Amino acid sequence: MLDHILGPLVPVAFVIVLGFIAGKRGKLNYSDSLLISKLVLNWIFPALLPAGMAGTPRSQLLDVRFVVATFIAIMGMYALAFATGWYRYRELKAATLKGFVCGYPDGAFMGIPILQAMFGPSSLYAVLVLNLIASLVMIPLTTMLLAIASGEGGGAKACVSSISAAVRRPLMWAPAIGILCSLLAVKLPPVLNDSLNLLCALPSATIPAMFANEAGAYRSEAATSILASTVLSVITFSFAIYLIDGGLAAA
Template identity: 40%
Template sequence: MLDTILNGLLPVAFVIVLGWFAGRIGLLKHDDAGVLATLVIRFALPFALFEGAVKTSPDKLHNVGFALCLTLGLMGTYVIALGVGRFVFRHDLRTATMQALVCAFPDMAYFGAPILAAMFGAEGFLAVLVGNLITSILMLPLTIVLTQLGTQGQTGGEQTSIVRVFGQSIARAVINPIVWLPILGMVLSFSHVTLPGPVLNSIELIAKAAGGTSLFALGLMLYGERFMINANVLTNLGIKNFLQPGLMALGAVLFGVTGQPAHQAVITGAVPTATAAAMFALKNKTYTADATATILISTILGVVTEGLLIAYFF
């Protein structure tokens, strides 16, 4: 059991600390993380998800219960956090939306993918693949729509059609390689198409860069962030690190998901908040301090909660 936990978490913690240390001693700047993030999000991770989809049998991809389980965990957390931000903390719509994103958007690309790959092999990317589709097609467009409505409500500007804003967000998501490459991989898997060895080896070469590079970038991003605790941050940690995996477990029971897919869903739910949530907050000029503090503490706490889950499941 100890070997399983160390194999899953020690490499993750080591590379995150390595990225943080690179920023600490000045070898790299905090802003350099953006270049590494672009490499991961635009190239390495999309091809890793593509590879995972191509190598996964169609019967495992065609798991509606698993998709519904992840949808409940991700979007259920989003709705709950949005309600908490709006009615408990009395935030305006834009700020409450950012709090919802911070609580519901797991760091599947940077933190989750390496752990799932270590625990479940290539099939571990299935949760990242499906979860990425849910966040890209539902969560992020909804966030854009709500922040747009919140901005219009504050400025009294001309009302933009919700359908138009949502449609534009979906269109941007669909042409993103992190969306269409995994879908292409699923299509090839369902079509029983086997790619030639040299092609798979070429894809694997860039796909292997996803895990280590993403974790290093995460550590570099976290360098210099403030360690701050307040009611908002504590609430966010409770919702993200504990409520979301609980909803994933509930979804597994409700939709009949068992075995490794159920374990993948719960482990994905316990993944800390995605750094992209802070980027959204920064772009919208609201909730930035609470978002970055939540990400920092959630990442530290995530190492502990993931270790406990791995010990329980394995």
């Protein structure tokens, strides 16, 4: 059991530590980390999604209980952290940022290498659900609340602008193509499938981005509250999904 847990986590932690060291020694700067992250998020990760979603069983795509459980767990964590931040600081901006730090699922960077190592290719759908909820609900909500807190224009306008920007990204429409192919039982041409797999294996869909993120973020001192929020989200998020999904399954 311990090997099953540590097996996927130790390699990811190793890459994160290397990225931290590279940034601390000046081997990569902030601009380099942004470039690598853009490569992964705009090209490599979207290339992974169409083929992965096209091969996902239709029954898994139509599993509403999983989507609902994930939504409640993520947004519930967001709401709980927001309420805690509001109770402590009585300030909208601080409460919103605390909710975002605790609730945001880093599925694009951490989800793929960890979940695929533990559960195989079928876990890609879970990463997609996490990304959709974060991009279409959590980020627009956070943008709206921050706009209200800063007094810069209306919150609704900021929310609509965030959603509009999200749906234009490859991370949104690329999986939609794969899901449509799965629902219509359309097989991707082998040449196209091999081409996408080659692109998303350069060398791993998200490892370079994790490396770059740590290289670009090493300069920031992690406050105690941020570390506590991170630990809270790691421990309680998985437990919440387990309990909620179990309750929905029983129902």
